[in-house]
Amino acid sequence: MSTSAHPSPAAADAVRTPGAVTDRLIEANAKYAAAFTDPGMDARPVLNVAVVACMDARLDLHSALGLALGDCHTIRNAGGVVTDDVIRSLTISQRALGTRSVVLIHHTGCGLESLTEEFRHDLEMEIGQRPPWAVEAFRDVEQDVRQSMQRVRTSPFLLHTDDVRGFVFDVTSGLLREIDPV
Numbered sequence: 001m002s003t004s005a006h007p008s009p010a011a012a013d014a015v016r017t018p019g020a021v022t023d024r025l026i027e028a029n030a031k032y033a034a035a036f037t038d039p040g041m042d043a044r045p046v047l048n049v050a051v052v053a054c055m056d057a058r059l060d061l062h063s064a065l066g067l068a069l070g071d072c073h074t075i076r077n078a079g080g081v082v083t084d085d086v087i088r089s090l091t092i093s094q095r096a097l098g099t100r101s102v103v104l105i106h107h108t109g110c111g112l113e114s115l116t117e118e119f120r121h122d123l124e125m126e127i128g129q130r131p132p133w134a135v136e137a138f139r140d141v142e143q144d145v146r147q148s149m150q151r152v153r154t155s156p157f158l159l160h161t162d163d164v165r166g167f168v169f170d171v172t173s174g175l176l177r178e179i180d181p182v
Contacts, residue, residue: 041070043097049073050093052148053105054080058171061105073099079112080105081136081144082151091157100160104148105176107169112137112144141168145179153181 050073053061061067061074073093075086082104093099115137124130138144145166153161167176 045072045099047071048099049101050090050099051103052080052086054107054110056107059169079110079136082148087155087157094159101163102152104145104166105169106141106145108171142179146181149181
């Protein structure tokens with residue numbers, strides 16, 4: 001699979017053909033599985049850390065953080081915001097699988113900075129049903145990281161809230177900038 005910023009001609013063609021992207025992924029999986037050997041690990045992350053990050057395709061978390069397979073739990077969603085479902089995943093990660101640290105990663109140029117909660121209203125007008133979830137749009141990425149840290153630190157479901165750190169990933173430099181929780 002190409003790691004360049006621009007898709008290969010075959011990948012670009014696959015994007016234009018319905019179903020072709022999924023077919024390409026299935027073919028890639030067949031090649032992967034042919035050489036696959038069971039690493040013999042369980043679901044407990046080796047480093048006892050859970051990383052919550054945005055789903056943005058520009059974030060290659062394992063490479064950016066120097067992580068290997070099995071090192072961490074990775075929880076991703078639009079914006080990397082701490083929602084009820086993220087708390088659910090973190091609770092399972094801590095209580096059933098032994099994680100103790102939480103790393104939160106938002107990033108520069110996030111799409112949620114250009115949306116508003118009006119997005120939900122627009123969906124309701126289009127399809128006749130308002131989504132039950134909040135968009136969690138924000139204007140200040142640093143403040144949103146602080147809010148996410150606060151949501152983790154104050155959750156009654158989490159056992160370990162003393163090692164919660166938040167960062168903004170710069171999509172142009174690849175550097176993380178730590179955000180002071182205060």
